[in-house]
Amino acid sequence: MASRAANRGALHEGFLRHNGFRWLKIASVLCITALAAYLLVDAEPRPNGGTAVGYALGTIGALLILWLTMLGLRKRVISRGRYSLKAWTSAHVYLGLSLITIVTLHTGFQLGWNVHTLAYALMMIVVLSGIWGVIAYGTLPRTLSANRGEATQGQMLEGLRLLDRQLHDAAQPLLPRQSEMVRESLENCSVGGGLYARLTGRHRRCGNARALTAVKAELRAGRPDPGQRLSLIVSLLERKEAALGQARRHIRTRALLEVWLYIHVPATFALIAALTAHIVSVFYYW
Known part of the structure; x- marks a missing residue:
C-alpha cells in the first residue's frame, strides 16, 4: 500500500x-x-x-x-x-x-x-x-476553475443565449423606444472581442451595460411600463451582466494562459x- x-x-x-x-x-x-x-x-x-x-x-x-x-x-x-x-x-x-x-x-x-x-x-x-x-x-x-465552478465554456455561452431569448420575448410589449434599448443588449454585446478586450476583460462599449443603464433610467423616470415588463427586463439584464462577467473572466484567464x-x-x-x-x-x- x-x-x-x-x-x-x-x-x-x-x-x-x-x-x-x-x-x-x-x-x-x-x-x-x-x-x-x-x-x-x-x-x-x-x-x-x-x-x-x-x-x-x-x-x-x-x-x-x-x-x-x-x-x-x-x-x-x-x-x-x-x-x-x-x-x-x-x-x-x-x-x-x-x-x-x-x-x-x-x-x-x-x-x-x-x-x-x-x-x-x-x-x-x-x-x-x-x-x-x-x-x-x-x-x-x-x-x-474557481471562476467557472461547475459550468463549462459551452454551458456559459448557452446560458447567455437563453437570456437573450428571454429578453427578446420580454421586450415584445414595450414601446418602440424601449425595445431599442433592449436590442442594444441583443445586438451589440460580445464575450470575447479583440485581443485587448480578451486580455483585460474590459468591454467599454458593451451594449448590455448601456441597455441596463437606459432601462433603469426609464423606471426611475416613471415611463410607461406595459405589464411591468421593464422590471422583468432589468432583472434579466442584471442576470446577463453577471453571466457576461463570468464568461469574460473565463476568456481573460484562458487568454493570459496562452498569450505567452x-x-x-x-x-x-x-x-x-x-x-x-x-x-x-x-x-x-x-
Whole structure:
C-alpha cells in the first residue's frame, strides 16, 4: 500500500519538483561552474566571446538552445520514466534559466548594435516569456476553475443565449423606444472581442451595460411600463451582466494562459535564425 501511495505521489508531482529538483540542482552546478571558470581565469582581456572560455560557454549555450527547442517534438511522444515528458519539461525550465548565466558570461558583458547582441536579446525574450508561462500554468488554472465552478465554456455561452431569448420575448410589449434599448443588449454585446478586450476583460462599449443603464433610467423616470415588463427586463439584464462577467473572466484567464506562447514560439524561431547568423559570422571572421 505504501508503495502504491508513493507511486501515485510521484505521478502527481509537479514538473518543477520532479525527482527532488534534480534539474534545478544540475542547472545550478552548471551555472556555478561557468561562473567559476569566468572569475578564476586570470587573463587580459577578461573572458568574452572571443576567448577560450567564451568559446566554451558559447558552445554550451548554443547546444542548450538547440536542445531546448526540441520540447515541442518531445510533446508528441508519450513515455514514462527517466525521459518522461515531465522530466523533459523540468529540464527545459531549469536549463533554460541557466542560459541567463551561461550566455551572459559568454558575452563578457560586451554588447552592441550587432547580430551577436540581437541573438542575446532574443534569448532573453524567450527565457522571460518562458518564466511567464511557468507562472501562468502554476497559478491561472486554479483561477479558471474557481471562476467557472461547475459550468463549462459551452454551458456559459448557452446560458447567455437563453437570456437573450428571454429578453427578446420580454421586450415584445414595450414601446418602440424601449425595445431599442433592449436590442442594444441583443445586438451589440460580445464575450470575447479583440485581443485587448480578451486580455483585460474590459468591454467599454458593451451594449448590455448601456441597455441596463437606459432601462433603469426609464423606471426611475416613471415611463410607461406595459405589464411591468421593464422590471422583468432589468432583472434579466442584471442576470446577463453577471453571466457576461463570468464568461469574460473565463476568456481573460484562458487568454493570459496562452498569450505567452505567441511571444515565446516566434521569438524562439527568431533566436535560432539569429544564433545561426551569430555562429556563421564568428567562424567567418575567425
